[in-house]
Amino acid sequence: MRKNEQIRTLLVLIFTAVTSLLITSCYPDYGLTVEDFDIVATFKDDAVNFQTYKTYFMPDSIKRLADGAIGSSNTQYDDEILQEIANQMQAYGYTRVTVEQGADLAMRVGITTSTTYAYYPGYWYGYYGWYYPWYGGYSYAYSTGSLFLTLFDPDKMDTANKILGAVWSGTLNGVLDDTEPSKLTRTLTGIDKMFNQSPYLKLVP
Amino acid sequence: MKIKYIIAILVIVSCTSFAQELLTNATWNIGLPVGKTSEFVSDQGWRGFTIAGRRFLDDENSVGLTFGWNIFDERNDEPINVDYEKASGTISGTQIRSINSFPMMVSVHHHFGNRKDMRTFVGLNVGTYYILQRLDMGVYRIDNDNWHFGLAPEAGLIIPVGEDNTSIYLGGRYNYAFDSGTALGGSEDNYYTYWEINIGFAFSSRWF
Numbered sequence: 001m002r003k004n005e006q007i008r009t010l011l012v013l014i015f016t017a018v019t020s021l022l023i024t025s026c027y028p029d030y031g032l033t034v035e036d037f038d039i040v041a042t043f044k045d046d047a048v049n050f051q052t053y054k055t056y057f058m059p060d061s062i063k064r065l066a067d068g069a070i071g072s073s074n075t076q077y078d079d080e081i082l083q084e085i086a087n088q089m090q091a092y093g094y095t096r097v098t099v100e101q102g103a104d105l106a107m108r109v110g111i112t113t114s115t116t117y118a119y120y121p122g123y124w125y126g127y128y129g130w131y132y133p134w135y136g137g138y139s140y141a142y143s144t145g146s147l148f149l150t151l152f153d154p155d156k157m158d159t160a161n162k163i164l165g166a167v168w169s170g171t172l173n174g175v176l177d178d179t180e181p182s183k184l185t186r187t188l189t190g191i192d193k194m195f196n197q198s199p200y201l202k203l204v205p
Numbered sequence: 206m207k208i209k210y211i212i213a214i215l216v217i218v219s220c221t222s223f224a225q226e227l228l229t230n231a232t233w234n235i236g237l238p239v240g241k242t243s244e245f246v247s248d249q250g251w252r253g254f255t256i257a258g259r260r261f262l263d264d265e266n267s268v269g270l271t272f273g274w275n276i277f278d279e280r281n282d283e284p285i286n287v288d289y290e291k292a293s294g295t296i297s298g299t300q301i302r303s304i305n306s307f308p309m310m311v312s313v314h315h316h317f318g319n320r321k322d323m324r325t326f327v328g329l330n331v332g333t334y335y336i337l338q339r340l341d342m343g344v345y346r347i348d349n350d351n352w353h354f355g356l357a358p359e360a361g362l363i364i365p366v367g368e369d370n371t372s373i374y375l376g377g378r379y380n381y382a383f384d385s386g387t388a389l390g391g392s393e394d395n396y397y398t399y400w401e402i403n404i405g406f407a408f409s410s411r412w413f
Contacts, residue, residue, distance in 0.1 A: 015231040015254075015405070015406070030280045030299075030301060032299065036298075036299035037298075037299070037343050037344055038298055038299075038343065039296065039297070039298035039342060039343040039345075040296070040297050040298060041294060041295070041296040041297075042294055042295050043287075043292050043293065043294030044292060044293060044294065045291065045292055046291055046292055046293055047291065116344070142344065144343075144344055173343055173344075174343070175343075175344060193297060197284060197295045197297055198295075
């Protein structure tokens with residue numbers, strides 16, 4: 001009788017161990033690809049009526065916000081990026097003009113990159129404390145990049161109060177550990193998404 | 206404060222009633238988020254377990270302890286709308302949303318039927334939930350965790366198999382973790398509700 005009870009207790013312990021193992025080891029990866037780590041965020045000034053704008057100015061270059069960082073000085077695809085922004089602005093009814101012509105809005109485009117270093121201590125690190133800190137651990141690094149689009153209204157700029165007059169901003173953030181053609185495709189898709197999720201920018205004829 | 210005393214008394218009673226049957230059960234849990242919880246994660250949770258023990262005070266009534274872990278998670282591509290005082294925006298991207306719920310409760314149960322036959326039961330679990338709400342988006346992770354007071358009424362079947370006091374355990378439990386702290390995103394409305402189906406084994410013994 002005593003033996004049966006011990007077997008039952010053992011069954012409970014095995015059930016607990018197996019279930020715990022299933023819970024902790026079978027965390028799904030959801031089949032994520034590098035594109036799934038792209039985030040697009042857009043914000044607008046709620047007080048602004050975009051229908052009052054008709055023209056915009058955009059420089060022919062992209063501002064590097066972190067010169068010298070990995071990838072940030074790579075200007076290989078700047079033309080494609082600026083062209084895609086211009087295409088989207090045109091599709092939304094805006095006319096690109098020069099500074100001299102006096103634009104209603106100014107589009108500023110910036111890129112920044114950064115590298116994150118991380119260390120995964122391994123399963124047994126906490127259990128054995130400092131005795132076996134190397135067991136099962138590994139370090140890794142990943143680089144991320146962000147593309148910033150900002151629309152400024154020069155009439156709202158207030159240098160005395162340090163107000164830049166930004167009325168809309170779009171940000172694309174993603175992992176840079178990818179092939180160059182894929183990075184370009186993801187960037188252009190991200191720009192399209194910025195405009196798609198900002199329908200209020202579209203001018204009504 | 207009164208609740209703390211009630212819980213303490215139930216724990217003491219459950220640990221000092223040596224003369225009666227001890228029923229231990231271990232179950233695999235299938236969870237179904239409902240109400241506001243399903244707004245964050247709507248998919249069923251297929252990963253979860255409960256370990257519980259009941260000390261019988263007489264042939265029908267028991268007090269006990271319940272511990273568990275339920276995981277709810279899903280991939281979600283719905284854009285998040287953000288509103289500030291003077292600005293508003295939209296954030297889009299693949300999100301992995303998850304809720305980990307750890308109930309730690311004392312329980313009271315009433316059983317119907319003979320101990321050697323199939324028994325049905327109804328019961329109430331009272332205690333705390335530690336709930337971790339998590340949002341992974343891009344390379345960013347936002348965690349929000351809180352301790353909640355909670356209730357979990359339940360009902361089920363204990364079906365004996367063989368003659369060694371081992372039974373199949375089938376149960377259903379409704380979990381209500383009361384409002385506590387703030388939800389991920391800052392909302393003050395931070396309660397959780399979900400159903401559980403419990404499938405497993407129960408072991409009856411008189412030693413402890």
